[in-house]
Amino acid sequence: xxxxxxxxxxxxxxxxxxxxxxxxxxxxxxxxxxxxxxxxxxxxxxxxxxxxxxxxxxxxxxxxxxxxxxxxxxxxxxxxxxxxxxxxxxxxxxxxxxxxxxxxxxxxxxxxxxxxxxxxxxxxxxxxxxxxxxxxxxxxxxxxxxxxxxxxxxxxxxxxxxxxxxxxxxxxxxxxxxxxxxxxxxxxxxxxxxxxxxxxxxxxxxxxxxxxxxxxxxxxxxxxxxxxxxxxxxxxxxxxxxxxxxxxxxxxxxxxxxxxxxxx
Numbered sequence: 623x624x625x626x627x628x629x630x631x632x633x634x635x636x637x638x639x640x641x642x643x644x645x646x647x648x649x650x651x652x653x654x655x656x657x658x659x660x661x662x663x664x665x666x667x668x669x670x671x672x673x674x675x676x677x678x679x680x681x682x683x684x685x686x687x688x689x690x691x692x693x694x695x696x697x698x699x700x701x702x703x704x705x706x707x708x709x710x711x712x713x714x715x716x717x718x719x720x721x722x723x724x725x726x727x728x729x730x731x732x733x734x735x736x737x738x739x740x741x742x743x744x745x746x747x748x749x750x751x752x753x754x755x756x757x758x759x760x761x762x763x764x765x766x767x768x769x770x771x772x773x774x775x776x777x778x779x780x781x782x783x784x785x786x787x788x789x790x791x792x793x794x795x796x797x798x799x800x801x802x803x804x805x806x807x808x809x810x811x812x813x814x815x816x817x818x819x820x821x822x823x824x825x826x827x828x829x830x831x832x833x834x835x836x837x838x839x840x841x842x843x844x845x846x847x848x849x850x851x852x853x854x855x856x857x858x859x860x861x862x863x864x865x866x867x868x869x870x871x872x873x874x875x876x877x878x879x880x881x882x883x884x885x886x
Contacts, residue, residue: 628739631661635735643727649734655695657738662687665746676749679759683745683818686766690811693770697777740835741812744819747828762818769811776803791854793867800876801868802850805843812839847874848883
């Protein structure tokens, strides 16, 4: 299955995720996005060098990984440097950083690197298995591109609305359809990648790796939406406008009538 190449991707992810030792939340944010981007770049470079035999759909998937990861982590870095309110939220999320044992951080470091390799492995599996161009891969590419567009637009809309009303959550545009369009975009992106490889996976180990990674990232997104809702309730819970908005707008999946992930 080419385990040695997966090992290379694992080492690359470990290097990128070293930033988590500064703030452990970076393991799941900046380290996450840049790991995906670096693995996509590694696949692209290896294919251009002739190490792998890649076709046009493979190259498009590589580029999507690069764009997705760079856009995500780049946005998070810019927001942290420019937005004092976000830095405060990040500090609260980090808690007492100094009290977390180095051993615990090391375990997190290894675990997230394994996860990020598992998430991106499906693109590698498709190419390694000589997966031919098919409707699955093209459908997956379209879904991934749409997901990146949704996340980009959501970030722009949130920034614009918070600049006008910093005391209120974003409620217009995509936020009128779903309260966490970014988390929805994340799920949609990995759904697209999963779809792109459905006809190319071989062996139970590939299926287990891909499906386990997909279930894990969906869980992480729902957990993230739950924690975000908890913070918003603490800050805006007394605001009738916010409560009316939250009670009628799906929290993470458009049209799915799930409005709250925390017990009321």
